[in-house]
Amino acid sequence: MRFINNQTPNKIAEVIEASTAQFAAQCYELYEIPPLGSLVKTGDIYGIVAEAMTSSLEPGRKPIARGKDEASEEAVYESSPQLSKLLRSEFIAVVAGHKDGDNLRQYLPPQPARIHGFVYLCQPDEVREFSQSFGFLNILTNVALPVPTEELIAATLRQMSRAHEDSRAFLVAAGKELANLLSADFIRLKNILGRLQ
Amino acid sequence: MSDRLGIVTVASLEKGVDVRLDSPVSVEDMVVGRYVTIEGQKRRFFGMITDVSLGVTDPRLAVSPPDIADPFIAEVLTGTSTFGTIHVTPMLTIGGDAAALLEGPQPVKTIPGHFSTVNLASERDIELVFGKEDPQRFNIGNPLDMELKLCLNLVEFVKRSNGIFGKSGTGKTFLTRILLIGMLQKSQAVNLIFDMHNEYGWQGTSEAGPPVKGLKQLFQSKVAVFTLDEENSRRRGVSTDFVVKIGYDEIEPEDIAILRSTLNLTDLAVEATYQLRRRFGRSWILKTLDTEDPDEVKQLLEESKIHESTLQSLKRGLATIRRLPFIEPHTPVDAVKSILDHLDRGINVVLEFGRYRDITAYVLVANMLARRIYSQYQSRTEKAMAEGTAPPNPLVITIEEAHKFLNPEVSSQTIFGTIAREMRKYNVSLLVIDQRPSGIDSEVMSQMGTKITCLLDNERDIDSVLAGVSGKSELKSVLARLAPKQQALIFGHAVPMPVAFQPREYGSARSYKDLVSGGQPEQAEKDVEELWE
Numbered sequence: 001m002r003f004i005n006n007q008t009p010n011k012i013a014e015v016i017e018a019s020t021a022q023f024a025a026q027c028y029e030l031y032e033i034p035p036l037g038s039l040v041k042t043g044d045i046y047g048i049v050a051e052a053m054t055s056s057l058e059p060g061r062k063p064i065a066r067g068k069d070e071a072s073e074e075a076v077y078e079s080s081p082q083l084s085k086l087l088r089s090e091f092i093a094v095v096a097g098h099k100d101g102d103n104l105r106q107y108l109p110p111q112p113a114r115i116h117g118f119v120y121l122c123q124p125d126e127v128r129e130f131s132q133s134f135g136f137l138n139i140l141t142n143v144a145l146p147v148p149t150e151e152l153i154a155a156t157l158r159q160m161s162r163a164h165e166d167s168r169a170f171l172v173a174a175g176k177e178l179a180n181l182l183s184a185d186f187i188r189l190k191n192i193l194g195r196l197q
Numbered sequence: 198m199s200d201r202l203g204i205v206t207v208a209s210l211e212k213g214v215d216v217r218l219d220s221p222v223s224v225e226d227m228v229v230g231r232y233v234t235i236e237g238q239k240r241r242f243f244g245m246i247t248d249v250s251l252g253v254t255d256p257r258l259a260v261s262p263p264d265i266a267d268p269f270i271a272e273v274l275t276g277t278s279t280f281g282t283i284h285v286t287p288m289l290t291i292g293g294d295a296a297a298l299l300e301g302p303q304p305v306k307t308i309p310g311h312f313s314t315v316n317l318a319s320e321r322d323i324e325l326v327f328g329k330e331d332p333q334r335f336n337i338g339n340p341l342d343m344e345l346k347l348c349l350n351l352v353e354f355v356k357r358s359n360g361i362f363g364k365s366g367t368g369k370t371f372l373t374r375i376l377l378i379g380m381l382q383k384s385q386a387v388n389l390i391f392d393m394h395n396e397y398g399w400q401g402t403s404e405a406g407p408p409v410k411g412l413k414q415l416f417q418s419k420v421a422v423f424t425l426d427e428e429n430s431r432r433r434g435v436s437t438d439f440v441v442k443i444g445y446d447e448i449e450p451e452d453i454a455i456l457r458s459t460l461n462l463t464d465l466a467v468e469a470t471y472q473l474r475r476r477f478g479r480s481w482i483l484k485t486l487d488t489e490d491p492d493e494v495k496q497l498l499e500e501s502k503i504h505e506s507t508l509q510s511l512k513r514g515l516a517t518i519r520r521l522p523f524i525e526p527h528t529p530v531d532a533v534k535s536i537l538d539h540l541d542r543g544i545n546v547v548l549e550f551g552r553y554r555d556i557t558a559y560v561l562v563a564n565m566l567a568r569r570i571y572s573q574y575q576s577r578t579e580k581a582m583a584e585g586t587a588p589p590n591p592l593v594i595t596i597e598e599a600h601k602f603l604n605p606e607v608s609s610q611t612i613f614g615t616i617a618r619e620m621r622k623y624n625v626s627l628l629v630i631d632q633r634p635s636g637i638d639s640e641v642m643s644q645m646g647t648k649i650t651c652l653l654d655n656e657r658d659i660d661s662v663l664a665g666v667s668g669k670s671e672l673k674s675v676l677a678r679l680a681p682k683q684q685a686l687i688f689g690h691a692v693p694m695p696v697a698f699q700p701r702e703y704g705s706a707r708s709y710k711d712l713v714s715g716g717q718p719e720q721a722e723k724d725v726e727e728l729w730e
Contacts, residue, residue: 168269175273176220183254186278190263193270 011118013091015042018113020095021143023047025119027089030054034121036147037155039130040093042117044100045109046130047093048140048156051147054089063087093119094143094152096136106135127163131170134177141181150188153178154195161196171196200317202227202283205235208308213247213286213671216315220276224249227283230341230675230697232318232326235285237309241292243302243318243326245695247671248284285315286671288694291325302326302693320345326693335379337372338700341684347698349376351384354691355593357646358617358627362634362662366404367651368683369630370396372700373595376628376649377412378712381419381545386591388545388628389536389570391563393554393597398422398547399435409704412547415713421539423532425523425562426551439535441548443562444528445519446479452565453514455607459557460514465507472501473511482515483526521558533569540570543590560601567594568612571625578623591624599629600636608638617641635661646690652679666695 012034013025023042027033033052034040040047056063063086067076077083098109122130130136140153157174161167175193182189202222207215214235218224227249235242253259258278265271287309289302302325323345328334334348361376363369374397380386390397399422400408412420413436421438424430430437450470453460457467470481476497477484485508488494498505518524539546548566550559574589581588596602596613608614616627618641629645631637635657643665653659659676663669666688675697676686688695702708 172269172272175269176277179254179273179277183278186255186258186263189278190270193263193273197269 010120012040012121013119015113015115015117015119016090018115018117020108020112022050022092022094023113024090024092027091030084030087030089033089033091035155035159037152037157037159039096039122039127039156039160040119041122041126042113042119044098045095045113046097046099046122047113047119048096048136048152049091050094050143050145050152052089052091054087057086057088061086092145094139094145096139097130104130104132106130106133107139124163127160131160131163131174134174137174137177137181141178150191150195154192157196200319202233202315202317205309205311205313205315206282210287210305210308213284213668214242214244214308216283216285217252218276218281218283220280222276222281224251224281227281228342229678231343232323232340233283233285234291234316234318234322235287235309236314236316238313240290241322242287242305242309243289243291243322243694244285244287244305245671245675246283247286247668247674250282250284252280252282254278254280284671286668288668289326291322327696333383335383336701337375337379337687338685338698341697341699347687347696349379349687349691351379351386351691354647355380355384355386355591355626357690358629358644359647359649359689359691360599360629360631360634360637360642360645360662361649361651362631362653362658363651363685364653364681365632367679367681368685368700369632369651370394370401371409371683371703372649372651372685373397373628373630374401374409374412375700375703375712377545377595378415380593381412381416384591384593386593386626387540387543388547388593388595389540389567390545390547390595391559391567391597392547392549392595393559395429395433395435395549395551397595398549399430399433403704406704410709412545415709416545419543420545420547422547422549423536424549424551425553425558426549429551430549435549437549438539439532441523441532441562441566442528442530443521443524443532443565445482445524445526447528447565447569448482448518448561449565449568450474451568451610451612452561455564455602455611456514456518456557456560458606459560459601460517461510462514463507463510465504466511466514469501469503469507469511472503476501480526482518486512486515486519517557518561521553521561523553523558523562533566533573536566537570537573540590540592556598556601559598563596564602564611564613567596567616570594571612571616571623574625575623588624591626593626593628595628595630597630599627599631600633603629603637603641605638608641614638614641617644634658637661639664647687647692648689649685649687650676651685652676652681668695 013027015023016026017024034049036049038049070076095108097106141149143149161170164170179189203216203218205214206217227246229246231246233244263270287305290305291302328348330336330348333350333352335351336346337349338347339345340347361369361373377388392398397411399411399413401411403409413422423439423441424437425441427440453470454467473485474481488497536546578588602611602613616625642661650662663672672695684699686697
């Protein structure tokens with residue numbers, strides 16, 4: 001497997017479920033989930049963090065409340081160190097593009113991500129490069145997830161704008177692209193634009 | 198701001214082209230009457246903005262407007278969900294391949310393809326369409342909101358009769374002065390101006406500030422001022438070249454016929470003038486008026502089969518004419534001959550009316566003189582054609598209050614109606630100035646080559662000016678939006694397409710210098726520069 005950038009700092013998660021349009025990854029550290037809307041990659045595939053959850057390792061075994069006699073939340077974890085091994089944080093990333101040789105394509109890759117592929121958080125340079133064009137917005141507007149797409153799109157653009165020096169100009173350009181995509185649905189557009197700042 | 202405006206979204210040859218504006222282009226910069234070019238695949242189109250509107254992609258946007266106090270939202274929505282559109286009427290095709298370039302601008306016969314780019318017309322494009330100042334073209338002003346010269350081919354212009362229209366106080370007189378100066382310099386035509394309000398000869402009035410110079414002050418050697426009222430001219434300090442007197446024996450029944458409504462004559466009274474002319478010969482007016490003796494009157498009535506009341510009506514009318522001070526029983530010097538002499542020498546003649554501004558005097562004198570000058574021109578032109586010699590100088594006769602001469606009742610009788618209809622056959626054309634174009638016979642209007650109109654707000658006037666022009670409704674919206682002063686719309690024979698323009702400045706020292714030079718020094722300077730390059 002070829003990695004996009006070998007200098008990428010640390011891997012943060014590993015793919016545990018993959019399909020053409022999205023992949024699920026388990027974080028190596030409990031609660032160290034990349035923020036909603038951030039750009040991640042595994043192999044040649046770019047994804048946008050669309051949903052995250054923390055749950056018990058075993059599906060049938062529900063966590064129980066333990067903090068009745070503890071002074072703080074941290075104390076709960078300190079007194080039961082096994083917890084961090086019994087719980088896991090996962091996230092789902094929507095596939096937003098891929099690298100085809102040297103070209104960045106903002107449409108679905110031919111193959112889904114591989115299980116156990118390492119997932120990296122993209123660095124600002126890469127985010128900037130990825131957000132040169134807004135083809136991914138179309139994917140995001142059509143995604144079906146429990147998280148409302150308006151929230152997801154707004155979070156993504158907010159995240160990306162931080163990588164840009166002139167973040168307002170970036171948001172305006174993205175907003176215009178969205179206005180074209182959602183030309184027939186002004187209410188949705190208004191909801192997204194209201195969440196961009 | 199770049200010159201790109203937007204793209205064509207909808208187009209039809211009949212209804213024009215809808216252009217969606219790019220987001221950086223503000224609707225407020227788009228002014229009706231501006232020129233744009235549309236870059237089709239095979240040819241370029243030249244057109245005029247005729248409407249500006251706002252659009253939204255989702256009707257809900259208009260129902261629950263966004264919070265535009267937020268500059269971010271406003272910026273995002275501008276040009277995307279909310280956008281400006283302009284409606285362009287394509288007028289000409291210009292350029293394209295080499296053959297099209299040689300042919301020059303042609304009327305449009307097709308429309309540009311989908312999403313063709315629309316640009317503001319560049320200086321070069323406009324120059325291609327309206328030409329630049331040269332020995333035949335005269336700068337009459339600049340297209341609205343543009344720092345460009347609108348040049349009129351005056352040689353073409355004088356080949357047909359033309360009209361200048363506009364409400365009172367919209368700048369008709371200034372515009373006419375500019376055109377007269379242009380014709381005087383570049384058209385090879387001579388002008389005969391019936392100057393009702395003494396505005397063109399020596400100096401004219403200006404609503405703002407001191408009097409402005411007339412033709413004579415600017416072109417001493419090419420203009421002669423004739424006057425009907427010597428005393429008035431002297432008082433105004435005008436040096437006149439000739440005092441026009443009219444003899445009774447020069448007035449013909451046709452001259453009375455067109456005064457029918459001003460003199461309040463009956464049809465029968467007009468009819469009677471012909472009989473009286475036959476009976477008394479040249480001095481029929483004096484003799485008619487002098488027939489006071491009851492027996493003579495009775496005899497006259499019986500022999501000519503005229504009713505007595507008719508004769509009384511006619512006498513009342515003729516008495517009005519007799520009261521005009523410039524009318525004398527017989528004039529030793531023939532005014533027509535003197536005017537023709539001047540015209541033959543290429544000198545333009547301005548006839549001032551002095552104090553005699555009432556319409557009777559104006560209509561009578563203008564019609565009489567013009568009729569006789571025209572018949573001279575007619576015989577000379579026919580002679581020149583038969584003998585193959587040079588025809589007389591083309592003559593342009595300027596008349597004000599034209600609806601008095603050219604209204605449907607009299608236009609078939611007055612000489613001006615004939616000139617307007619027969620056009621350039623005999624090298625005589627009209628420059629008609631009027632504020633009520635609806636009063637002019639539609640047949641005459643339809644024969645006019647070029648029409649220039651300042652603001653008009655009467656529906657009938659607008660309709661009569663624009664009758665028969667293609668794209669009438671679009672032009673109507675341009676015409677109705679002209680500023681009340683110093684803006685005009687020109688269309689017709691001498692211009693390739695209708696143009697709204699601002700007439701060039703007239704009245705400052707600099708403007709006189711520019712007008713007198715006729716754009717020549719600039720050209721000379723340019724030539725010298727080119728020489729050194």
